[in-house]
Amino acid sequence: MLEACHERVQRTLGLLGRLRAHVQAHGADNDARQAARDVLRYFDVAAPLHHQDEELHVFPLLLAEATPEVRALVLRLQQDHVAMTADWAAARVGLQALVDGGATGFTPQDEAAFDRFAGRYGAHIAAEEGAAYPAAAALLSPASLATMGREMAARRGAV
Template sequence: MTVQINAKPLADFDRPIDMLVDCHRRIEHFLGVIVRVLERYASQPLDSEARQALAAALQYFKISAPKHTADEEQSLFPRMQSVGAITPKTNELLEQLRQDHQTADELQGRIDRILEQWLASDDSLPADSLATLRADLAELKNHYAAHIHMEEEQIFPSAAKALSENQLREMGTEMRSRRGLGNDRHGK
């Protein structure tokens, strides 16, 4: 169960829409890591490899995932709303996506607390924590699947058409800065 936290991204900040898609693949990857660890270790203590995998997933969701949300809510959505080419339906979708981010944050917070408890223990998860983790993880996976589908099939193509090269460049600069990368063209 090898986890590469600093794996090279599929895109760079010169293509910010592609970077957002790359972030989605990382979200899916780290959710999958949690699911695989849970399936394999639900009724037993974690070994060092499982601990490392869960710690990497927790780190991703605590540090990188909020930056992705900010990329959308602070850089992408306002630019889309500033151009006259988007429809009222698109504006409604953007508001729904903002609400989705809140829901995902709440679910992820509950999952993180249980995972931290598990990492701090030398035992298997208690049955009630295990049931809660399974339910919240299934809900989060379904939530992200619908959210990502909406963004990748509707919002990102609309943004690619509606935003100018300058707006996309500014967006990439903001995303890079959000990660403290300065002029570095790559990030996660």
């Protein structure tokens, strides 16, 4: 489930990239506003749940039982979550202005915020999938994985 969330993050970041190009070429039309709404919805709702999943299920296990190198990585990933929240707060300003009709395009500050947000997220995902998730998978039993999946689904109202 965690890797599937990463796929959705990547798709939504791709949508943000296409939205930026669209706005540059066509302005803030209805398609742009709908895409901005979709990006806002994902990163306002789903992404925080994903971070919560990691903070509740993956990171404590790794901090308690993983190698010192992985524990150091987890501390950095936790710091990333804080920084990504701030990055998103900055990035969402331009998207919300577009949705609300108060913007005809993105400012240079918006563009910089989008770049910072997408860049940090990409590096974060690479670190999780490259080291943190494999380390957690090695420590979890199939029954523990199933329980974790049910709890994540329940947080999303899917149970």
